Amino acid sequence: MNSQNTSIEAIPANSSIIKVRLQELNKLFDLMDPAPPYKQDLHPNVAEHIVESARELPAKALLALVLHVDQAAPLARSDHAVSDATRAYFAHRSTQVQRKLRLHLRRGVISLIIGLAFLATTLTTSQLLGVGGFATTLRHSLEIGGWVALWRPMEMFLYDWWxxxxxxxxxxRLARMPVQIKYSANNR
Incomplete structure (x- = not known):
């Protein structure tokens, strides 16, 4: 800690700063999380605020987090441990989302195979139907149904993964950001 009641982690001058005000540093973490302090999740409200604040900033901006803490309550971890735990939380979230993306694409492949098989079946079946009023209507309905079966796989591959x-x-980006803790002047 330096004389200005600020943790020593440097923030580059060109960073876009996300600010969070906390009554005490313990409120940064989800106290219901039974994990050890260095693996504890951030409090859901705090994490949501940080993520939504980052979404409002330009995509290429360097991010930094400044925690303004009103009270210096006893904490079982150092300021560096708090910074590391914050970055570890977002690194873990990135890994979780990577798994979600892989699962999504795997489901997309399975859906595409099912859709193509259904399309082939409906097209083959429609060719076997005779000619006539009801047969023509049924043939067109089967063909349309087969093409509609590809809607969801195409939606998954074209739009949902972005x-x-x-x-x-x-x-x-959040996992790489520097974290600085500023305590009120009357604390520490």
């Missing part, structure tokens, strides 16, 4: 990838990139 937000997941965006979250992964955001969490990686």
């Amino acid at each position: 937000p997941i990838l965006g979250d992964k990139i955001l969490y990686r």
Whole structure:
């Protein structure tokens, strides 16, 4: 700690700063989490605030987190441990989102195989139907149903994975950001 009641972790001058005010540093963490202090999750409200604040900043901006702490309550970890735990939390979230993306793409492949098999079946069945009023209507209905079966796999591969990838990139950025703790002047 330096004389200005600030942790010593440096923040680059060109960083976009995310600010969080806490009554005491313990409120940063989810106290219901039974994990050891260095692996404890951030409090859900704090984590959401940090993530949403980061989303509002430019995608290429360097991020930094400044924690303004009003009371210096006893804490079982050092300021560096708090910084490391904060970054570890977002690194873990990035890993979780990476798994979610892999699972999503795997489900997309399975859905595509099922959709293509269904399309092949409906097209083959529609070719076996005779010609006539009801047969033509049934043939067209089967063909449309077969093509509609590909809707969800195409949606998964064309659109649904982008937000997941965006979250992964955001969490990686948050996992690299410096964390600075500033205590009120009358503390420490």
